[in-house]
Amino acid sequence: MYRYDEFDQAFVAERVTQFRDQVARRLAGELNEEQFKPLRLQNGVYLQLHAYMLRVAIPYGTLSAHQMRKLAHIARTYDKGYGHFTTRQNIQFNWPRLDDVPAILEELAEVEMHAIQTSGNCIRNVTADHFAGVAADEAADPRPYAEILRQWSSLHPEFLFLPRKFKIAVTGAAHDRAAIQFHDIGYEVKRNEAGELGFAVYIGGGQGRTPMVAKKIRDFLPEEDLLAYSEAILRVYNLHGRRDNKYKARIKILVFETGADVLKEEIEAEFTKIRASALRLPADEIRRIEAYFAPPAYAIALPGEAALAAARQADPGFDRWVASNVTGHRAAGHSIVTISLKPIGAPPGDATADQMDAVADIAARYSHDEIRVSHEQNLVLPHVATADLRSVFDALVTAGLATANAGLITDIIACPGLDYCALATARSIPVAQRISERFAETARQADIGDVKIKISGCINACGHHHAGHIGILGLEKKGEEVYQITLGGSGDETASIGDIVGRGFASDDIVDAVETIVDTYLERREGADESFLAAYRRLGATPFKKALYGAA
Amino acid sequence: MHIITANRLADGLVVFRSGNGRWSQIITSAERLEDETAVEAALEFALADVRSNRVVDPYAVEVVIPALGKDPVPARFRERIRVNGPTTGHSLARPRKRAA
Structure with missing residues (x-):
């Protein structure tokens, strides 16, 4: 991992001192809000719907166990005991006091982290493939x-x-x-x-x-x-x-x-x-x-594969988790583990302080101390010996982090929406929760396969709905939440923007509409090998429109 | 009918302006403003509190009183969430450790 040199450390420390002074001057009235706002934004402090929000940069989504423990500590000490991982591989704290922010930034600087350029009209945190290097x-x-x-x-x-x-x-x-x-x-x-x-x-x-x-x-x-x-x-x-x-x-x-x-x-x-x-x-x-960023010294020729096959056969739950959350690694005998932050019915991307600590412990023991944050709001253990997968799974089960759904339909991206965001026009998180519950059954998820649902609570599209295979945009119409569906978006190398399928759906109807779309795909696909996106690209919007709105 | 809301400067929490000029997290005591003149006058006081660094971003919220003796309820959905807090998630019933 990158380590700060003296210049980086001095620069971040100086910035903390500077912002501490700016906050003090703001609270003393020497700076007014108009003068202070650009300063706080340059340090990642927003004023949201209910409170201030602090967005901390996680450069290219790479974290050490030590840094993750610090994030847990901050969540516990200065916030409500949790943090929210974002689509830009960052973490947001939703309830910090402004007068605590200098102390938080000082604690972050101790572990080579900061909140600089996580807001404002500047170059933001540079993101990268969460599987980078492995x-x-x-x-x-x-x-x-x-x-x-x-x-x-x-x-x-x-x-x-x-x-x-x-x-x-x-x-x-x-x-x-x-x-x-x-x-x-x-x-x-x-x-x-x-x-x-x-x-x-x-x-x-x-x-x-x-x-x-x-x-x-x-x-x-x-x-x-x-x-x-x-x-x-x-x-x-x-x-x-x-x-x-x-x-x-x-x-x-x-x-x-x-x-x-x-x-x-x-x-x-x-x-x-x-x-x-x-x-x-x-x-x-x-x-x-x-x-x-050199790879860690992997133990060589670990005999993991045979034991893994046996363990998978013995435990269907472990088998499902390996199938969805474990990815091939470039080093022999190793695997990449995706830790889903999408437990069924839970807010996407949230982790409690205890869960962050648990992930830090697991990373320290099994992943050469390294963790990644993905833009899909999950965490990744990049360097796990295949022979350790069962132990990692057991530890994740204990932490409530072993949901076997990475890349499946319940692995939903959602922006904070109207539950937190001052710009939002509708809620996102509860829609994600209800869709997750509707599709909770594991065999059904496996059958549906790779479907990316992405939900934004306003047209600013922080939930990436344009790039969702199924995108959902929350709007307000006549005082009610209305959800517009787009189909066929994709954020991969075949990037495309989803097509608006038709008129929006009321909050009570949106989950049924998603299910109708999924059922239509299952009926019309050429086989289990044809993904939702491939089927949509072949079929076009017509069969989905017909299923949603009738023949007219 | 309107009330005046803002965020408190030091901790950012949502507050409502009462008739005696105090800012409270409880909506019950929010001053109920019956007409545009009253709203404008109350906003002037609120802006003075912005200048004296007590609150930020004050604005008027349209409310209804559902029944006699009940708290005002914002007309708009967004404002109802702002009054009551997030409708879901880890924030529910979890106080911030360092309270005001």
């Missing part, structure tokens, strides 16, 4: 590049007041688990024909009220040019991005209105100018950062 299918670990981007973008003076927020994601595999085509910039680490590392570059993706799939503007950018090219993109965006209308200020609108080709020309021209500058990445510096 996925069997990747060209290279994307996290060293994400870390280099984090260092470059942290308090970059030119990019602290962009027209709007700016999100970057990096994947190291062609199979995209990081939804890079729904980001302002998406980088795919790849090798060219000569075997050299570099990036495919996508810009202008995003969700919100105007969803766009990103455009690829470079098939191969040499590794050394990562920062120069990023800076060129940011400069062009900073210059031309609209500041007259908040809703048209993201780079996706600039790409759409200008055209990717025209914009690319301008980016390339700027890139040519700055390419040979200090922004060029020296190979030894990249390798130095890479060393932080």
